[in-house]
Amino acid sequence: MSAMDYSQIAHWYDTYVKTDIDIPFFINEAKDCDHVLELTSGTGRLSIPLIEAGISLTCIDNSPEMLAILHQKLAAKGLSANVYELDMQNMALKEKFDLIIIPFNSFSEILSIDEQRQALKGIGNCLTETGRFICTLHNPEIRLKSVNGQLILRGKYFLPDDNGSLLLWSVEQYDPQDSLVKGTQFWEVYDQNRIMQRKSFLDVQFYLHQQEEFIELVQTQGFNIVSLYGDYSYAEFQRETSPFMIWVLSKS
Ligand SMILES: C[S@@+](CC[C@H](N)C(=O)[O-])C[C@H]1O[C@@H](n2cnc3c(N)ncnc32)[C@H](O)[C@@H]1O
Known part of the structure; x- marks a missing residue:
């Protein structure tokens, strides 16, 4: 079962998602990388600024409707990227990347731990030995306040x-x-x-991942924790107040 049927709302996505708080963070993280893989790129809210910043980007998303909008934006701006319609749970890419990112808490759209393990296996396979994987998640303490x-x-x-x-x-x-x-x-x-x-x-x-649960999940799938930030200004994660858990991982 999927998290949400993006085909129903892809045409509205850029109208209701206007946030840009994560863009400077990801440009900074990607600026010295040779090849960056963005999983769940959607309509390119983050992809377009990354490509405009000169980053060599590959985009993956499993929604043809979201990717159609990304393609339109790339064409309108004369930009290029490798764009693949794929499920991040079943990726088999030949390329290796020195940075893989999942922005906007979208790893949470994989609804079971078994499927998350499968996705992490694929991510590990296309990460270079010294590469980093940045996985953004909600802080459950904070997110649950509006549930x-x-x-x-x-x-x-x-x-x-x-x-x-x-x-x-x-x-x-x-x-x-x-x-x-x-x-x-x-x-x-x-x-x-x-x-x-x-x-x-x-x-x-x-x-909704708990902090300890996510640590166990990624460690058993062959990742080390490099950093955990609580927001996109690199603030240290605080369980009671941070809006996000921004995990920087490497291969163990
Ligand atoms: C909330 S949107 C985020 C889009 C974009 N990253 C952003 O920050 O605006 C989540 C995206 O994840 C994609 N997605 C969800 N599950 C996926 C999966 N298993 N494989 C690939 N893409 C997926 C959806 O199609 C959608 O485009």
Whole structure:
């Protein structure tokens, strides 16, 4: 089962995901690398700035709809990258990379530990012996504070070309049995007169790793912990306050 059906919302992705807090961090991490592999690149929110910064990038994502938007952006800007439509759980690439990244907490979209092990095996296989793997995750302590079974307005966004507004609502619950946050998103489109044009829903789920659990997972799959940051300014991870767990790993 997949975490979320991106084919339903790919055309809205760049309207509702505007964050850029991680871009300077990843440019800094990638700047001295020969070949960088970005897993779950999506529409290229991060890929485009990395390529514009002169980084030799390979992008992988399993959503053709998200990758179609990435291809459009690359063509519009006259940029190039290797782009593969692949599942990160079953990658068999010939190339080796000195940096592999999974931005935006997307490793959590692999919903079981067995499948995560399989993905880590593939990642290890295409990492050079001295390469690094950066895996970004939610800090469960903080993320769970907004998982409360209540319907929450996540955001209101203006659609491009003055085409009205998009409202995103969601309700989420945590299931400790399988460590999954399970939720439903409600997408509402309004015209310029604020009359609703359509409403749709989408089921979503993602895995919430505890710090110790992730350490055991990666160590048993042949990785060492190099660093753990709590945000994209390289702050030390604090369990009670850090928004993220940004893991820098190497092969053991
Ligand atoms: C939240 S989006 C992040 C996109 C982009 N990295 C960003 O930061 O904006 C998650 C992306 O992961 C992709 N994805 C989810 N599971 C995947 C898998 N098993 N293999 C490859 N891509 C996957 C989705 O198609 C989607 O494009």
